[in-house]
Amino acid sequence: MNTNSRIDALQLMLTDLRTRNEPIRHKAAFRGCQPEFQTLVTHLIEQLESELLKEKQLFRESASRKRKS
Secondary structure, X not given: OOOOHHXXXXXXXXXXXXXXXXXXXXXHHHHOOHHHHHHHHHHHHHHHXXXXXXXXXXXXXXXXXXXXX
């Protein structure tokens, strides 16, 4: 099976961001910046998902070119 370390890293980062990290969320709530924190997390997730899709497309195109060679 072909793997791509960049795709793996992006998927791991997305998993981490989607996991509720209670100590960090409590700290954000204590500092009064929970809405801003959640907005940033959402923005990062969207950005990483976009990058992941691009990386997967590049990987598929590269694999397709190798098969044709």
